[in-house]
Amino acid sequence: MNLPSRAPDPATSELEFPPDFIGSQAVFPAAEFAGRLSRIQQALRANGAEALLLTGPENIFWATGRQTAGYFAFQALIVPQSGEPVLLVRQLELTGARASCWLKRIETWQDGQDPVAVLIALIADLGLRELALEREGWFVSPALYGRIEAGLSGLRLSDGSGLVEGLRAVKSPAELGAIRRAAHYAEAGMVAALAACRAGVSENDIAAAMLFAAVEAGSEAMAMEPLISSGPRSGIPHATWRRRVLEPGDGVFLELAASHDRYHAALMRAVWIGPPPALAQRMMDTALRALDAALSSMRPGVSCATAHEAAQAVIDDAGYTAAFRKRIGYSIGAAFAPDWGEGAILSLFSGVDRLLEPGMVFHLPATLRSYGAFTVGASETVIVTETGIEPLSDLPRGLTIC
Missing domain, CATH: 3.40.350.10 (Creatinase/prolidase N-terminal domain)
Structure with a gap:
């Protein structure tokens, strides 16, 4: 978009703008x-x-x-x-x-x-x-x-x-286009963060790689900072990077949302430095099955509660109810700090009766935690389509072993 060829006169009591300036930075027509x-x-x-x-x-x-x-x-x-x-x-x-x-x-x-x-x-x-x-x-x-x-x-x-x-709650084609671009930026950031994870690097190193790649791919300012934590800190919800150096045996939690024209898409993945403990791997497998169950249940005409109940059933059957205790997802779209989501608009949670419609967009973080020890899981941002859903990332969801 072009800036005006003639700048307003700052000496005037009321700023006057040439016609080509009005809306010149608007995100949509x-x-x-x-x-x-x-x-x-x-x-x-x-x-x-x-x-x-x-x-x-x-x-x-x-x-x-x-x-x-x-x-x-x-x-x-x-x-x-x-x-x-x-x-x-x-x-x-x-x-x-x-x-x-x-x-x-x-x-x-x-x-x-x-x-x-x-x-x-x-x-x-x-x-x-x-x-x-x-x-x-x-x-x-x-x-x-x-x-x-x-x-x-x-x-x-x-x-x-x-x-x-x-x-x-229901996005226009223009909004969906912006969210798809944001998802591309988020995936670029996640790929870089996963590649940076190894013993001896710091959480700050990973954050720098993630942010650089997402911004280089096209992301604008994010409505909330990425969530990067390792070792016991990875078992603390919503922890951010704090210079900790990764050690063998650490779990690492990675989550970000990138932005295009204020529209966000989020992505979360989990890492282990070396072979994961049996408990962490079992919980990871359960989280992935829960995410698959939630995604498989989503289509127009079913309630927002349906996806949560599908995921919750998998988690309960595996005996990890206490490791979850949250909603499976929330709507996502236009956002300003302090939150990248639209969770106050729609939650994928018990008791939310609004039916899914084509054009709705959700982020589903399927996380299981041993609180104060580690978090495992994965997430997807998806668009509800006429027949089901469109996931916005094809990044593998499994636990990355470094």
Whole structure:
């Protein structure tokens, strides 16, 4: 995408951008986002609210393409039942917002201003009488959200949580294309990490090889750092690299998600330095059978719970129930730190009744742990198709012996 041939004049009180700058860094064409906004508006009409207020970076990105590393500063998107949405961002973020979005109206708040006061004044200017609020977003603190609700006390407020997440669960062809590219980057990173594993190298050496290969293949910033741990540390969930040097007899846990245009795909594999203990190999074999059972059960029309129950049955039959105790998978797609997944949207877990549909994407990490000793298993990111699933990696799943 081309940057503008003429830069905005920084001396002007309001930045003006040439037409070829608007949307010049957008991850998808304008029509993709217009379709998403139309779907939000249709859902709003069914909900009955005049407009929806979004504050979560993932939902704002999904609806508009707005992305930045500066999402720590307050931002909000107002989507009315009809007409143009309005985005509110920090003044410093205006250039990036114009480049990444096709929106016609973007308002700003300046450092030193109260962004909540600016938001409330903007909503008043729009003449809204009823507003659905995204109450379950992780980004806005309870104190800040309390101030927003207090400032909107004259409006009829309703809960709009989950409205956009429900739409995000099924990916468009453009989204699936980005996820497939991310899966290619993740596999490149995993191949390099596996090749780096041997006695005498450090976890940092492995992390450097993994990150270099994934980024060299094309990955952008990842929503969470890779998980690399060895020896007893490999039995600690979500441990990251800490300079430990690998020794003979160590287990090694490797997991990463790479990113293309903010869309992620994840991959996990296990390594042993030398011959693995019999227990580790039995647990690895069980984890692989559980993963196969989950994947084999996935097709349109079955519930999200089905895959988990298939994997859980294998694990229970082998006697490793206590070594699992988690869901078998979660949805994955557009993500911002601190999480590469969309686990708050859909889990492959008991009691989740939503049916699988073509275009849904899941990461299934089948891990068994001897807590504080080792973790074994493997994972796949898969797309639900019309007839079953499409795994996004062909990397062997077995325990790699170094």
